Amino acid sequence: MSNGPAGHGARSTVCPNCETSRRTPMRTFLHTADGVSIDSVYNPGAVVYDGSPSPSRGLVFVVAHGFTGDVDRPHVRRVASVLARHGAVVTFSFRGHGASGGRSTVGDREVLDLAAAVEWARGLGxxxxxxxxxxxxGSVVLRHAALYPGVDAVVSVSAPARWYYRGTAPMRRLHWLVTRPEGRMVGRYGFRTRIHHREWNPVPLSPVEAVPRIAPTPLLIVHGDRDGYFPLDHPRMLAAAAGEHAELWLEPGMGHAEHAVDEDLLSRIGDWAAARAGRPDGLA
Incomplete structure (x- = not known):
C-alpha cells in the first residue's frame, strides 16, 4: 500500500495568480481491526491556494454508502465527485459489498470498516x-462518531433512528432480503451483497442512542420528505436526541439516500462541512 499521494498538476488556467495542486488518486485494500479487507479509493481533489490556507485545505470527506452500494456504483461515484470540489474524498465498499471481503452485518461491524477508512484518511495527511x-x-457514521471520537463533523443522510423498523414496504422487503436464506441469495447474486446469516448478538447501539454521545462535534441530519424507507419521525427523533449541536435539514421532494441527493444538496453539504471542520465551537 502506498504511504501517501504524490505528484502535482499543472498551474491553473482558471486563476493565473494561484497555484493548483492535484495529487494522484489511489486505490487499495484496507484491513479492519477484525481482519476484513476493505476496497477503498482516495480522490485527492484539487487544492487551490494563494499562499494562505483555503477553507477546505486539509479537509477530507469519508463517504459511507448505503446498503447494496459499493465504490464503483455510479451514485456513489457521483457523490464523491461533487464533494471533491470541497476537499479530498475517501470512498470504500463496506464488508460484503463489491470487492471487499467478509459479509455484511447491515450496520453492526461496519463501524470497523469506517474506522479503517478514517484512519487511512488521517494517515494521508x-x-x-x-x-x-x-x-x-448514515447510521454507521453516527455510531462511529459516538464510539470513536475525533472526527471534525458528521453528516447523516436518510438514516434510521431505530433498529428493526418495518413500517414501510421497502423496509419489509429489506428485512426479507436480510433474514431469509432465499433473500440472502438474491442479495448475493442480484445486488453483489453478501449478507451474514447470524443475527445481532449483542444488538449494537442504535442511532438515536448514539447521537447524544457525539456532542460537541457538529452534526448535520439530512432527510427527504418523500423518503420511502424511513418517514420523518426518524430524523426528527435523531435531531431531538442530539440537542443543540445538531442541525436538521428536511428536504422537500427528496427521496432516499444517494439516488435522491442532487448536486445542489451535495454542494450545500460540502459547504456546511468546510465551514465547520476544525472549528472547536462548531460554528460557521
Whole structure:
C-alpha cells in the first residue's frame, strides 16, 4: 500500500495568480481491526491556494454508502465527485459489498470498516475529517462518531433512528432480503451483497442512542420528505436526541439516500462541512 499521494498538476488556467495542486488518486485494500479487507479509493481533489490556507485545505470527506452500494456504483461515484470540489474524498465498499471481503452485518461491524477508512484518511495527511453517510451508512457514521471520537463533523443522510423498523414496504422487503436464506441469495447474486446469516448478538447501539454521545462535534441530519424507507419521525427523533449541536435539514421532494441527493444538496453539504471542520465551537 502506498504511504501517501504524490505528484502535482499543472498551474491553473482558471486563476493565473494561484497555484493548483492535484495529487494522484489511489486505490487499495484496507484491513479492519477484525481482519476484513476493505476496497477503498482516495480522490485527492484539487487544492487551490494563494499562499494562505483555503477553507477546505486539509479537509477530507469519508463517504459511507448505503446498503447494496459499493465504490464503483455510479451514485456513489457521483457523490464523491461533487464533494471533491470541497476537499479530498475517501470512498470504500463496506464488508460484503463489491470487492471487499467478509459479509455484511447491515450496520453492526461496519463501524470497523469506517474506522479503517478514517484512519487511512488521517494517515494521508489530512488535518480535518468529515464523515458522510447514507441510509445504512448514515447510521454507521453516527455510531462511529459516538464510539470513536475525533472526527471534525458528521453528516447523516436518510438514516434510521431505530433498529428493526418495518413500517414501510421497502423496509419489509429489506428485512426479507436480510433474514431469509432465499433473500440472502438474491442479495448475493442480484445486488453483489453478501449478507451474514447470524443475527445481532449483542444488538449494537442504535442511532438515536448514539447521537447524544457525539456532542460537541457538529452534526448535520439530512432527510427527504418523500423518503420511502424511513418517514420523518426518524430524523426528527435523531435531531431531538442530539440537542443543540445538531442541525436538521428536511428536504422537500427528496427521496432516499444517494439516488435522491442532487448536486445542489451535495454542494450545500460540502459547504456546511468546510465551514465547520476544525472549528472547536462548531460554528460557521
Amino acid at each position: 489530512h488535518a480535518h475529517v468529515v464523515t458522510v453517510g447514507f441510509s445504512m451508512g
